Amino acid sequence: MTVAAVIDSLPQIDWITDPALVRLKSRDFFWYSPVLKRQLNGVTAEAVACPKDEAEIIAIMAACVKHQVPLTPRGAGTGNYGQAMPLKGGIVLDLMGLDRIVWTKPGVVRAQAGVKLIDLDAHTRREVRGELRFHPSTKRTASIGGFIAGGSSGIGSCTYGKLREFGNILGLRVITMEAEPRVLELRGTDIDKANHAYGTNGIITEVEMPLAPAWDWVDVLAGFPDTLSAARFAEALIASDGIAKKMAGVVAPGVAQTYFKMLQPYVPAGAACALVMVAEPFLELLKPLLDRFGGTELYRCETEKAETPLYEFTWNHTTLQALKVDRSLTYLQTLYPPPNHFALIEKMEKTFGDEVPLHLEFVRLNGVVTCFGLQLVRYTTEERLQQIIDIHEDAGCPVFNPHAFTLEEGGMKRIDSEQLDFKRIADPHGLLNPGKMLAWDDPDWTPERKRTFYLYGQADAPDVEEVLE
């Protein structure tokens, strides 16, 4: 490998080569998973490139192809399955320098990939009273390109569904990994090729996103006698098309009390909680809805004015808050398919009790109100974790395994032939974020097959101290 040759050929680029810094920029939130922590701890690149514009990106890509050097794109590095970790070393491409908003019009914004979600929202709110339809709970740190390449849904998905749904991304500008990189504009159904592909088949430099009206959102925390009552409330809220809302998360009794430091003073012992965001004009409608399910309002704060917004206690932040208190915890990502979701929730709660404290997020999926589980798990062994996953799947709750770093194993457990075909065109040498698309390394892969993979870095690399605040 000749990372040095790439660096030498591009002196105008801003490079990071200090090994400690490079190692930090080669990591993300993979350590949420004890399994990934064991597997990926030693992973590191040899250098990080920090381009300032698309021309520099194209130059880096061409040089990497010339010297056959792996290139792994990186936004803010908040992925939680090692998405942005350079399994085969080489160069990390830091995209945060592409931080320009290209244009804004009512209902639509076009921005460079490295724009932070919080900056994007502030801009569109100011310019056209719009905001992203939904964002991950990492809004304050993550990039729009990283969200599209590595995320899926989040705060706002209770109204608009997932990124993958038609219309939630309008256009992607993608650079191919070829001797002479091409600039492609993906639109319509072509967007699926690069959406949630972990940057394995092109570097996204610009995104075109539809906007939602930017309401004045209000965080409301409500207490309920049990998880199911809170869940039924959350579902009813999401089914209310007349109420503008952005979030409906639920945690079982004990979760908020033990792990949500900021909220502890408000939450009575034994209460399950719903965490919601509602637009200001609709607040007066919450009370009757709460009454219907035995709920009580515990806390209310304008989202913008909150020191820590309520969304940083939902989605994958729930796990983060819990990890701050107890490093032995980990998590799952499951679906409770309608219409039997409540029965399944009840069954899993009974089956696992305090070993798997429930955390639910209500969303719309293909137009149907749907319940995701991002349960906490009191981790003991990898075997037991696998058992817990198997019991869920056997019961009819598909698991999107957050303890796997490949697209296929974490996703639908099938080969996405559209993304694979696009990789053949856009990354024919297989240099982009290698090791993440199983079907590329092994086109005959099936979910039953065991894998071996090559990880760049020392197997016995010392731990990096993870900072949780």
Add this chain to the structure above:
Amino acid sequence: MTVAAVIDSLPQIDWITDPALVRLKSRDFFWYSPVLKRQLNGVTAEAVACPKDEAEIIAIMAACVKHQVPLTPRGAGTGNYGQAMPLKGGIVLDLMGLDRIVWTKPGVVRAQAGVKLIDLDAHTRREVRGELRFHPSTKRTASIGGFIAGGSSGIGSCTYGKLREFGNILGLRVITMEAEPRVLELRGTDIDKANHAYGTNGIITEVEMPLAPAWDWVDVLAGFPDTLSAARFAEALIASDGIAKKMAGVVAPGVAQTYFKMLQPYVPAGAACALVMVAEPFLELLKPLLDRFGGTELYRCETEKAETPLYEFTWNHTTLQALKVDRSLTYLQTLYPPPNHFALIEKMEKTFGDEVPLHLEFVRLNGVVTCFGLQLVRYTTEERLQQIIDIHEDAGCPVFNPHAFTLEEGGMKRIDSEQLDFKRIADPHGLLNPGKMLAWDDPDWTPERKRTFYLYGQADAPDVEEVLE
């Protein structure tokens, strides 16, 4: 009755007393129904009051109570079940003089009841890039107060549901019919008391409505091999939370070809049609969706620029367009409850064939994509019409009977005790739009019971020439 006494006591009010004019202002689109046409043709008031502000309304109401004169509110008179017709004579209260917008802020508008929907939308679009979440197909003529008091849903309900759903009306200012009329502000669940009450339990003077983003809408007409393919397309569109859309109507083969004059040149023989409104940025997503269901785009036009917008071929306008060609037609209003809606549609299409040409509107109802039928009916006799209704209901398709002028018979066929209780408070003398709330006249009413009612006017009144252009 002493209408004359009321008029004499209020010389400052603008009165209409010319009998021909009064009779015109006593009518609405009741003649859509041959049954209502027979029953209500002779109905007329004795005078029409045209107040310019709330103070004048209060003065009129107090005088009517004093002299025990029936008072029937009226917006633009586009109701299609005789909602605004003064069954017991007295005075019609024309509210179109209350045409002021009270205030506008992002996402919410407050307006007087007589503001025309088209003026309201133009205002909020200009001021805050917002528009009403949905409007009846009579947008160009109807009033916001009349829509709330007499309507239910319409163009935009595919995203936001019905007026009755929580959050679709934020506030109503209502004047009670008492010796000293009170001014009430109904909010939250209290709104149900006066929403869709035909003005039987209070006069609405102001409404507070949530707004949707004002997209640049585009009308698209698409052709399909059959009604079910068009219906499946419409359902898929409505289930796509990522696509901003405002309408998804479907008509069976023959309907557009025979009755939609403006569209005839575009529609091939034998095609079923879908009539949709999609926001401009999402237009490029229509093609793949059409392909999926064998559809072809036939016609496209910006809604604002169309001579006749496509929505004037949907909802109750479909019937109007058909009536322009064939005066012997009438219609139904049914629900095809999910999840068996397609089977029910198919069954009804087979059962009735060309006697009941299908017309469907896809909406969301309590968060679920749902299909309404506003079928055309080739009318023969009242008995056969009743048979057609019965066959639908027996098959599991509830009918909201448009051939009945009372709230109960046209609605859920049960007494709405909340509205009845409110009438006891807000109209203790039973003077407001009398004869429309069955439960008031006969609290023991059940759907099985036959009724007699008193109609003001001549039983043998000559027909008024209905103008259809």
